Structure formats: structure tokens, C-alpha cells
Amino acid sequence: MAPKFGTSGLRGLVVELTPALVADHVRAFAAACDHGGVLCLGQDLRPSSPRIAGDIIAAARAEGLRVIDCGALPTPALALAAQRAGAGAIMVTGSHIPADRNGLKFYSRAGEITKADEAAISAALGRAPGTAEGALEQDPRAAARFVARYVSACGAGALAGRRIGLYAHSAVGRDDLQAMLEGLGAEVIELGRSAAFIPVDTEAVDPDTRAQIAAWVIEHGLDALVSTDGDSDRPLLADETGTLVPGDILGQITAQALAAEAVVTPISSNSGVSRKSFARVLTTRIGSPYVIAGMAELGGKVVGYEANGGFLLGFDADGPSGVITALPTRDCMLPLIMTLIAAGDGAVSARVAQEPPVVTVADRVQEVPQEASQPFVARLSADAQARAAFLGRLGASEAACDLTDGIRMRLADGRIVHVRPSGNAPELRLYVEADDRDKAEALLRSGLAELRSALLG
CATH class of the missing domain: 3.40.120.10 (Alpha-D-Glucose-1,6-Bisphosphate, subunit A, domain 3)
Structure with a gap:
């Protein structure tokens, strides 16, 4: 998985997230986004996260940013700490992907970076390293404040x-x-x-x-x-x-x-x-x-x-x-x-059970490179005959389709099959919807089998 940058952040194999690559993205973020001169930093529990966090600290301080190291804490707790400090933030995390991969998630003072921020960061890559020495502070209470946020708002006996x-x-x-x-x-x-x-x-x-x-x-x-x-x-x-x-x-x-x-x-x-x-x-x-x-x-x-x-x-x-x-x-x-x-x-x-009687289930075909998954989904999106053949092997037929993100096919009996390549991992997602769990699970199983056959042989 070659490193990839987008609004989900920078993701890639740990061995390819080199200090130079990490520093380049930190410098670009510092130049392109509103951070108020302050950067809050957090990390997850992957073995590679402390090293990458150290790379970020070094690069950010060299750009003159005041760095507030919040340590290992949830991503939303880091976002809350940055909001409180009027700062930007970077979370070192690969989210749900395996430990041989990791990533950086960026926040401006307004919150998660936007598509416009993404473009600005990409355009600012390749800058020369800075020579400043910004301050470094610790915030060991950031996670505790996040906990207190919900305990105080919901009440000490809410789950007694x-x-x-x-x-x-x-x-x-x-x-x-x-x-x-x-x-x-x-x-x-x-x-x-x-x-x-x-x-x-x-x-x-x-x-x-x-x-x-x-x-x-x-x-x-x-x-x-x-x-x-x-x-x-x-x-x-x-x-x-x-x-x-x-x-x-x-x-x-x-x-x-x-x-x-x-x-x-x-x-x-x-x-x-x-x-x-x-x-x-x-x-x-x-x-x-x-x-x-x-x-x-x-x-x-x-x-x-x-x-x-x-x-x-x-x-x-x-x-x-x-x-x-x-x-x-x-x-x-x-x-x-x-x-x-x-x-x-x-x-x-x-x-x-009080919610409307609609059941959604999802799973994924893993280790499918985007070079294979994206053309496959593009072919389904552009070719009604290809969709008919795919659905026919599932014993279904199409009533309508939606191309908002991937290909979402509404079947003649009202069920839904939605196929989409992941934007940040080598996998193909399958979402299924039906009016009861047995139907949804059965369609998910058959859909996954068909996708594996088509993509992995």
C-alpha cells in the first residue's frame, strides 16, 4: 500500500511512512492550513505510532509551531483538545487497518481538513525544512477532559x-x-x-x-x-x-x-x-x-x-x-x-426494535488493490449489461442505480447492493440492505463470494 494523501489523511505502509515523507506533509500542513501557530498531537497504540509522532514533533517545531503533545488518546478527544486550544491537530493513526500500516489525520482550527485543505496541502509539498525551534508542551489531561464532557452532561447515575x-x-x-x-x-x-x-x-x-x-x-x-x-x-x-x-x-x-x-x-x-x-x-x-x-x-x-x-x-x-x-x-x-x-x-x-424495519449489513474483500477494485466498480457503473450479469449471478435484477459513491443498485424486490472501493485501504466494500436480517445476511454472503471470484479468482 503506497502512501496516499486525502481528506482521511496520509495513509500507507509503516516502512514507507519515512521521517522525510512525514516531515514533508507536516511542513505542507503548516504552510497551507489555519492552525493558529499551535499544533495538538495525539497517537493510537500501534507500535509505529511513537516514532511517527516524534517525526511530527521535530518537523512542526522546526516550522516554529508550538506543539502540545497529548499522548495516546482517542481521535475525538484530540479534536476536543485542539478546539479548546484554538489549535490545529495531527492524530497518528491508521484507524482500523492492520499494524503494518499507519497514517496521519489532520485538523485545522475549523476541524477536520476539507477537500480544499487537501488540495492546498498537496500543492505545498516539497518545501525546504524550517530552522526554527517551536516550544514543546505536554497535555496529560486531554483524555480526562473528554471523559468529563460526557459524565457531566449525562449524569453520574445515567447507567446505574x-x-x-x-x-x-x-x-x-x-x-x-x-x-x-x-x-x-x-x-x-x-x-x-x-x-x-x-x-x-x-x-x-x-x-x-x-x-x-x-x-x-x-x-x-x-x-x-x-x-x-x-x-x-x-x-x-x-x-x-x-x-x-x-x-x-x-x-x-x-x-x-x-x-x-x-x-x-x-x-x-x-x-x-x-x-x-x-x-x-x-x-x-x-x-x-x-x-x-x-x-x-x-x-x-x-x-x-x-x-x-x-x-x-x-x-x-x-x-x-x-x-x-x-x-x-x-x-x-x-x-x-x-x-x-x-x-x-x-x-x-x-x-x-423501535427503529424502522430496515436491515443493513456490510463487509469487505481485503487485499484488493485499488488498481483492480476501481476499474471493476467503474465498469459496473458504466455498463448496464455488466450490472445485469453481476446481479444475475446473485439471482437478482436491477430496478434502479445510484452513482453518488460507488455503485448502489436497488433490486426489483427492494433490496440494495452497494459496491464501493475503499478510499484509503486495499479493499472493496459491500453494503447490503433488506427488510429482514436473514435476507440481508444471505445477500451479503453471496455478494462477497461473487466479488472474490471476480477480483481474486
Whole structure:
């Protein structure tokens, strides 16, 4: 995976994220984006992250930036720290991708970088190294302030009596999530802590992990189990039966709990949101920059979320015990907490069952280079006969298609098949929607098999 830069940041194999390449992107960011002369820095728990963080510190200080090192903490906690400091930020993380890869995620003072920022950074690459020596400070309380944000707004007894499992694995926010849940009154049982980095994709949890989660829920008599991806901006929630709750359902529930009036979400999200009572629902291309742009377009009491569960709060919302200030960057903590609170004294599954009866499932074909996946999707997008042949092998036919992002095919019986190459990893995503789980899972299995056959032989 050759290093690639975009609005998701810089991503690539660790061996190719050299000090020179990292420094070049830091200098370009310093020259092109509004950071107020200050840079907050965070990192996840990958073995390579401390080295890359050191490269960033050296390059940023040489550009004269005052660097505030926040250490290992969730990406949204870093965003909150930067917002508080009126600073830019860089998070060292590869999110959910394997440990042999890593990346840098950039924030200007306005928040996550935009497509315009991306173009400006790309144009500023190749600058000569600076000769200044900016200050270096530590902020060891950034994660604790993030925890306090939710405990104070939701109340110390909000989850009293709840027995919650925490799949800790190697998530950078595992201890913060435990502190948050305990601060809200829950009993927390930690499970599966790992010293080695485990790439957990909350949008496509592998069968073995699903089975382990279900076993833990039953073994420990849990009301729910929670987890996050590596940099803790995407949530994972299993109900009292061990069944995973899709991230977009968490988004729908959280938006309602916060009394949002407008919702922005990518085209891949559960379409049941349009059946709820929100004044306006806007669908976008996949990726938080597009969601953020949509939120800016709508304004007011607006929220955004993605199919992976990352939730973006665009207004100061009333929590059960206080105000939750706007934080328009992908956050995993808010949808976990608000869904658990929304369940009240009842089962999480009962609250989920109140949502419109639309089931979405997703998975991916891994180790497919973009040089193969992008032409494949382009061919499906441009050729109705190619789509007919692909769907015919699934025993289906097309009623309509949407090219907002990848190719989203609505079938004659109302089901949906959505194929899209990842923008930052060597994988091809498949999203499926149906009116019940059995139909959705069956279509997902057959669709994945067909994609593997077409791309991997």
C-alpha cells in the first residue's frame, strides 16, 4: 500500500511512512492550513505510532509551531483538545487497518481538513525544512477532559444498574471508555485486552470476533458490550443477546435522543432514517468530510453520522444533565452512551426494535488493490449489461442505480447492493440492505463470494 494523501489523511505502509515523507506533509500542513501557530498531537497504540509522532514533533517545531503533545488518546478527544486550544491537530493513526500500516489525520482550527485543505496541502509539498525551534508542551489531561464532557452532561447515575462488557483489545480509548461508563454508574467488565495491536473494523466485524462477543455477553450476563476501533472514533455495541447493533442505527437513535432536527449521512447508511421524524435528511458521498460539508449546508440543530457509527455533533445539545457542546468530528463515545441511555431500564434490543424495519449489513474483500477494485466498480457503473450479469449471478435484477459513491443498485424486490472501493485501504466494500436480517445476511454472503471470484479468482 503506497502512501496516499486525502481528506482521511496520509495513509500507507509503516516502512514507507519515512521521517522525510512525514516531515514533508507536516511542513505542507503548516504552510497551507489555519492552525493558529499551535499544533495538538495525539497517537493510537500501534507500535509505529511513537516514532511517527516524534517525526511530527521535530518537523512542526522546526516550522516554529508550538506543539502540545497529548499522548495516546482517542481521535475525538484530540479534536476536543485542539478546539479548546484554538489549535490545529495531527492524530497518528491508521484507524482500523492492520499494524503494518499507519497514517496521519489532520485538523485545522475549523476541524477536520476539507477537500480544499487537501488540495492546498498537496500543492505545498516539497518545501525546504524550517530552522526554527517551536516550544514543546505536554497535555496529560486531554483524555480526562473528554471523559468529563460526557459524565457531566449525562449524569453520574445515567447507567446505574447496567452491567456492561468492554472489549478492550488495543483500542486507544479503552481506559477512557471504561472511566466514562463507570462515571455514569455502570458496572464494567473488561474483556480481551491485548498488548499487540488488533485491527478492529466496527463496520465489518469478522465472524470469529462476533462469536467471541456473543459468548462473552452470555458468559458474563451482560446488558450490553461496547468497543471501538483502533483510534476510538468508531463505536461497536452488542445488545444483551450478543447481537451487534449497526453503526447507522446507533446514529439514528442518538440523533433522536439529542432532538436533532436535521441529519446528514452517507448514501451507504440505513435508509430507514428517512422514515423517522427529522425535518430534513441529506445523503452524501462516503467520508466524514462530505458529511461535515452537508452539515454546514443545512446548519441549525444538525448532526451527522456514518455507517461505521462515527457521530458528528453540529450544535450544542441538551444531555440528560447538561449541555453537550458541538464537536463536528467522528466520535464513538456519544452514540454508545446515548443508545444505552435511550434503552432506559429495558433491553437494548427492544430500543433497536423501535427503529424502522430496515436491515443493513456490510463487509469487505481485503487485499484488493485499488488498481483492480476501481476499474471493476467503474465498469459496473458504466455498463448496464455488466450490472445485469453481476446481479444475475446473485439471482437478482436491477430496478434502479445510484452513482453518488460507488455503485448502489436497488433490486426489483427492494433490496440494495452497494459496491464501493475503499478510499484509503486495499479493499472493496459491500453494503447490503433488506427488510429482514436473514435476507440481508444471505445477500451479503453471496455478494462477497461473487466479488472474490471476480477480483481474486
